[in-house]
Amino acid sequence: MARVRERLRSTLDAIARLLGGFGTALLALAVLVWIGVVGLLSCVGAGVLLVPSALRTLRSVANRERVRLDVLTPDAVPQQARAALRDVAVRRELAWLPLHATAGLAIGFVAIAMPATMLQNTTYPFWYYVLPPSDNTPTFLFWNIFSKVTDLTGALVVALSGVLCAAFLVALGPALVRVQEWPGRHLLAPPPGTDLSLRITELTVTRAAALDAHAAELRRIERSLHDGTQNRLVAVNVLLGAVRRAVDRDPAAAHAALDRAQDAAEQALSELRAVARSILPPVLADRGLTGALDGLASSCAVPCEMTVDVPGRCAASVEATAYFVVAEALSNVTKHSDAAKAVVQVARQGDRLVLRIDDDGRGGADESNGSGLSGIRRRIEAYDGRFTLDSPAGGPTTMRVELPCGS
Structure with a gap:
């Protein structure tokens, strides 16, 4: 069928x-x-x-x-x-x-x-x-x-x-x-020399975008560690100092402080796991791209039909980029589209991994309105991929992504 x-x-x-x-x-x-x-x-x-x-x-x-x-x-x-x-x-x-x-x-x-x-x-x-x-x-x-x-x-x-x-x-x-x-x-195609010079210019631009995206990712990780995990560990250190001072004169207060220190340590550990997952989701290594994307579809608030036809494994960077694109796209569908259904199709066509995300929402998606689309484009173009978006007012919205993944 x-x-x-x-x-x-x-x-x-x-x-x-x-x-x-x-x-x-x-x-x-x-x-x-x-x-x-x-x-x-x-x-x-x-x-x-x-x-x-x-x-x-x-x-x-x-x-x-x-x-x-x-x-x-x-x-x-x-x-x-x-x-x-x-x-x-x-x-x-x-x-x-x-x-x-x-x-x-x-x-x-x-x-x-x-x-x-x-x-x-x-x-x-x-x-x-x-x-x-x-x-x-x-x-x-x-x-x-x-x-x-x-x-x-x-x-x-x-x-x-x-x-x-x-x-x-x-x-x-x-x-x-x-x-x-x-x-x-x-x-109608330009002469080979023209195409090469334009290609060099394009690669120069995407290389700069890749460096900017890398720097932005490092800043995000630094903020996550500084604002979250570091504060939790500081709280653990303070609470342990309070325990040491209270352990002889007030054992009950020492036990309460230890409980709070344990809670803070668990929260710090949870935040560290979240930061690690955002760098390279371990679900990709455990379940592969198909299993990871099926997990995204099952956890999406909007009913999502997922079709993945990718024999074998792609490079880890390709799978991570595909996972990021689908996760961000489904997040946008949930937050902004008012859609009743989303359809995600992922297939390998020759030396390219092709992703298509459709939803029947209200459309009007715009890269300049802070919906994460500009970040998707930068990440894809940094990998020398292609990103197209068709989202007329009133919908539907179609996002198509092509990523080189080797032969």
Whole structure:
């Protein structure tokens, strides 16, 4: 059943991505026509001044596709026509434009036509008889390839074509996505040198964030030890001094002071355990990531459905980060979301550990409001991971985290 749900989810995701590509393909087609007009006008000298603006329009559409594909965006288009045409990114965009405006548009059309045909044709046997005989000719991908239907047998044949459309989407939907996105991923990506320099900058920033997070963690541990455990131990020392002075002259008071000293020592020990657990929860070593996360789900005040598919063990730092993220996310759900249910999915996909936390609460989560989200982001980015949050007002909220965990 879980495999069927996953397959359905991947099919719906493929349809959504194909429709997104269809939208940018329509824009690409419009820009292709406009650039063609500018090129024709340039042959007679009238369109030369329009070349930079046409290329900026191309850059705008290409950047929409880059955002959709999560590809880095290059610098602005040069103002001069010759400089713009010599720009490597512009040339790659000019190569991408006709491919996406034609093949991308055609594949996107299939993404629209297939679900519509599937819905229409699979339900056809239930309503074909109410149509006038002149209109009782079903379509396939918006084309009339069937003869007029006059009986249930013909209607069932039409329904079979709808089932075939559904099978086509389930089997080939992800492949269509890869074909549609191939030009953008290969032609709109920045040159390797640019990517490397940006990557160095990104790693420099995340390294600084890691150092800041480490310093903040040390300050937190120091405050916990200073404000809690140290005060308890000072109290134990004072009480033991009082016991030593009272043991001969007032044994009853000495016993009472010893009881208080024992209570203070137990509290200090408990606080020391809490500090140790916050550094690296021992439950990870005892029960592994699956058992530790199941414990978080069972102790969450909001009903939580936990699904963990992580064969074997990841590095201790990865498991600790995953545990911290889920614990903080469920804490936020309990405190801020007014949710009735939370769903946590953890799976290993290749060399990455992927976490997804959903809740059906009121949404509107904001990293700047002190809900702990900024701390989650810093911790993830310090580990060279990815963090995305989708929390529109009114909900639901979806948090997705990717952590590198080796092959």
